Amino acid sequence: MEKMNTTHIVIMAGGIGSRFWPMSTPEYPKxxxxxxxCGRTMIQMTVERFAPLCxxxxxxxxxxxxxxxxxxxxxxxxPESNILAEPCARNTAPCIAYACWKIMAGxxxxxxxxxxxxxxxxxxxxxxxxxxxxxxxxxxxxxxVTLGIKPTRPETGYGYIAAGEQIAGSxxxxxxxxxxxPDAETAQKYLDAGTYLWNAGIFIxxxxxxxxxxxxxxxxxxxxxxxxxxxxxxADEKKxxxxxxxxxxxxxxxxxxxxxxxxxYTYPSDFGWSDVGTWGSLWTLLPHDENxxxxxxxxxxxxxxxxxxxHAPNASSVVLEGxxxxxxxxxxxxxxxxxxxxxxxxxxxxx
Amino acid sequence: MEKMNTTHIVIMAGGIGSRFWPMSTPEYPKxxxxxxxCGRTMIQMTVERFAPLCxxxxxxxxxxxxxxxxxxxxxxxxPESNILAEPCARNTAPCIAYACWKIMAGxxxxxxxxxxxxxxxxxxxxxxxxxxxxxxxxxxxxxxVTLGIKPTRPETGYGYIAAGEQIAGSxxxxxxxxxxxPDAETAQKYLDAGTYLWNAGIFIxxxxxxxxxxxxxxxxxxxxxxxxxxxxxxADEKKxxxxxxxxxxxxxxxxxxxxxxxxxYTYPSDFGWSDVGTWGSLWTLLPHDENxxxxxxxxxxxxxxxxxxxHAPNASSVVLEGxxxxxxxxxxxxxxxxxxxxxxxxxxxxx
Numbered sequence: 001m002e003k004m005n006t007t008h009i010v011i012m013a014g015g016i017g018s019r020f021w022p023m024s025t026p027e028y029p030k031x032x033x034x035x036x037x038c039g040r041t042m043i044q045m046t047v048e049r050f051a052p053l054c055x056x057x058x059x060x061x062x063x064x065x066x067x068x069x070x071x072x073x074x075x076x077x078x079p080e081s082n083i084l085a086e087p088c089a090r091n092t093a094p095c096i097a098y099a100c101w102k103i104m105a106g107x108x109x110x111x112x113x114x115x116x117x118x119x120x121x122x123x124x125x126x127x128x129x130x131x132x133x134x135x136x137x138x139x140x141x142x143x144x145v146t147l148g149i150k151p152t153r154p155e156t157g158y159g160y161i162a163a164g165e166q167i168a169g170s171x172x173x174x175x176x177x178x179x180x181x182p183d184a185e186t187a188q189k190y191l192d193a194g195t196y197l198w199n200a201g202i203f204i205x206x207x208x209x210x211x212x213x214x215x216x217x218x219x220x221x222x223x224x225x226x227x228x229x230x231x232x233x234x235a236d237e238k239k240x241x242x243x244x245x246x247x248x249x250x251x252x253x254x255x256x257x258x259x260x261x262x263x264x265y266t267y268p269s270d271f272g273w274s275d276v277g278t279w280g281s282l283w284t285l286l287p288h289d290e291n292x293x294x295x296x297x298x299x300x301x302x303x304x305x306x307x308x309x310x311h312a313p314n315a316s317s318v319v320l321e322g323x324x325x326x327x328x329x330x331x332x333x334x335x336x337x338x339x340x341x342x343x344x345x346x347x348x349x350x351x
Numbered sequence: 352m353e354k355m356n357t358t359h360i361v362i363m364a365g366g367i368g369s370r371f372w373p374m375s376t377p378e379y380p381k382x383x384x385x386x387x388x389c390g391r392t393m394i395q396m397t398v399e400r401f402a403p404l405c406x407x408x409x410x411x412x413x414x415x416x417x418x419x420x421x422x423x424x425x426x427x428x429x430p431e432s433n434i435l436a437e438p439c440a441r442n443t444a445p446c447i448a449y450a451c452w453k454i455m456a457g458x459x460x461x462x463x464x465x466x467x468x469x470x471x472x473x474x475x476x477x478x479x480x481x482x483x484x485x486x487x488x489x490x491x492x493x494x495x496v497t498l499g500i501k502p503t504r505p506e507t508g509y510g511y512i513a514a515g516e517q518i519a520g521s522x523x524x525x526x527x528x529x530x531x532x533p534d535a536e537t538a539q540k541y542l543d544a545g546t547y548l549w550n551a552g553i554f555i556x557x558x559x560x561x562x563x564x565x566x567x568x569x570x571x572x573x574x575x576x577x578x579x580x581x582x583x584x585x586a587d588e589k590k591x592x593x594x595x596x597x598x599x600x601x602x603x604x605x606x607x608x609x610x611x612x613x614x615x616y617t618y619p620s621d622f623g624w625s626d627v628g629t630w631g632s633l634w635t636l637l638p639h640d641e642n643x644x645x646x647x648x649x650x651x652x653x654x655x656x657x658x659x660x661x662h663a664p665n666a667s668s669v670v671l672e673g674x675x676x677x678x679x680x681x682x683x684x685x686x687x688x689x690x691x692x693x694x695x696x697x698x699x700x701x702x
Contacts, residue, residue: 022668022670299702301700301702303696303700312686314684315685316684316685317373317684317685317686317702318685319373319688319689319700319701320688320689321688321689321690321696321700322677322690322693323674323688326673328688330684333665333666333667333668333684334667335663335666335669335670335681335686336669336671337670337672337673337688338670338671338673339672339673342672342673345672349652349654349672350670351652351670
């Protein structure tokens with residue numbers, strides 16, 4: 001018998017993307033939008049990025065019940081039973097625990113990658129090389145690997161990982177500590193030091209490691225998962241998950257496990273990564289015209305515009321004259337125009 | 352038998368309104384749009400303005416074949432047979448001649464008002480008083496009356512009428528001459544002189560006067576109308592109009608008649624009139640918020656905006672931040688943003 005592929009991918013797709021209104025709305029958030037104007041949504045690009053690493057039946061999506069229909073239509077190649085619907089949002093630890101317990105039920109030797117659904121990777125081959133290396137390293141014992149992105153600028157919008165000693169014969173390093181989003185001065189120090197990495201929120205572990213870690217550091221959550229697991233693959237599954245999952249404490253995986261375990265490693269990586277977390281970062285990633293405008297949408301016409309980002313892929317026609325350094329967005333009859341410098345206020349603007 | 356009402360109204364509704372794209376498009380031009388956000392389109396307001404002056408069967412609309420459906424749905428109270436479809440646009444003289452010959456066929460004693468379909472009148476009672484006075488004056492002989500609007504500013508966007516001697520016992524004056532749109536200096540002189548009036552393009556005459564005038568000054572056009580008239584109210588009407596009307600010379604009523612006849616009069620009027628011909632003039636007419644923004648549309652939200660006009664009555668949501676002195680328009684997925692100072696370029700922007 002052929003060796004079973006033990007690699008499983010868990011795509012977290014429950015976010016509501018409020019910073020990108022109206023491109024992203026609670027009904028249709030960013031991960032389901034063709035943000036880059038490349039013909040693929042963020043989650044479709046995420047699936048494609050991981051597709052060569054495991055069979056499709058090893059690919060899992062954890063999401064809100066509201067988004068199950070969107071996921072089935074955007075990634076029909078993933079088995080419907082691999083879409084895990086959270087009855088309500090409970091932050092990342094319950095989300096990840098649900099997926100890992102479920103995977104364990106079918107594949108006790110699983111090695112797992114947990115990833116956001118809405119980040120961008122430019123060099124996909126290098127990304128896969130890194131993921132394969134991390135999976136190999138994590139499969140060998142109680143090791144949690146996080147990808148650490150080599151910073152290219154003093155970014156204040158990301159959390160950082162302070163890398164420690166390099167593992168002999170490997171590119172992977174121990175983690176000294178995790179750091180919150182820094183102020184500008186601290187971010188510059190991190191960049192100058194050369195040992196700080198951006199936390200991409202991509203985790204690699206084997207199923208024993210994550211389940212054991214949660215039993216140790218979050219025993220209540222683990223007990224609830226054990227209850228749920230008894231119903232997995234039975235007719236009662238939906239009912240039991242619906243009863244138990246909402247009773248889980250809202251807690252992040254960083255707080256529940258990362259800050260407590262002493263077997264955390266980071267893989268310093270350089271494959272062109274962005275969480276595409278702000279309009280400013282999207283502007284940076286897209287090609288620009290000679291006036292520094294970045295446009296997604298075929299029917300957009302600019303006159304005397306400078307430094308704008310325009311996202312209107314479905315508008316019949318958009319004509320802009322004399323707009324500078326602004327965000328211009330259209331989606332389904334909702335329109336936003338906002339100066340780039342004011343983008344942090346977009347959450348408050350949502351109507 | 353009751354005295355027959357001899358007043359007929361001819362509403363010219365063939366314009367394509369290219370200065371207001373995308374609020375106004377060739378498929379759905381300005382006269383069919385609720386420009387003011389009052390719940391009524393410009394042509395609906397025009398019909399309401401004239402409705403007390405004559406029975407509905409005396410109200411006529413001349414338009415392009417393309418707009419017949421829109422007119423039937425917007426003003427179903429007008430008999431379908433009173434919608435005269437021009438097979439193609441031939442400027443105002445053939446348009447007016449068609450309507451007047453048609454009216455003559457059914458009502459040889461008609462007194463006729465010809466009016467654009469897309470202008471605004473504020474004081475409707477005063478407007479009706481003036482129209483009634485002009486009809487009475489025009490019914491008495493070979494007299495063409497044009498409404499002359501008392502200017503309130505040195506407008507360069509309108510043609511002017513130089514008023515001459517006042518008719519004894521009447522508010523109506525002889526016309527000395529018509530003047531093209533002036534430059535700013537000339538417009539100021541006109542305003543200071545006090546004897547110049549804006550030409551509103553509203554004409555009042557009896558049917559003998561206009562038919563006789565066209566026989567005299569545009570005999571070819573009149574001959575074509577006689578040919579068409581033989582088919583009026585027969586099964587051949589559409590066919591004959593379709594053959595003959597396109598052969599008419601493209602010529603304006605101003606050039607064909609107004610500049611040649613010596614029995615032209617003007618009724619100096621003051622009822623709050625605008626042709627709503629530019630975004631700037633619409634901005635002037637609409638109410639403003641404390642920052643000088645004029646908004647049509649319930650779902651429009653402004654932050655740090657000044658001096659803008661926003662027309663988006665059907666958008667689900669429009670949020671604008673940091674826009675000044677600009678025109679912002681949405682209609683059916685088409686969006687325009689343009690500085691007010693550049694509005695004359697909107698024709699070139701149409702996509």
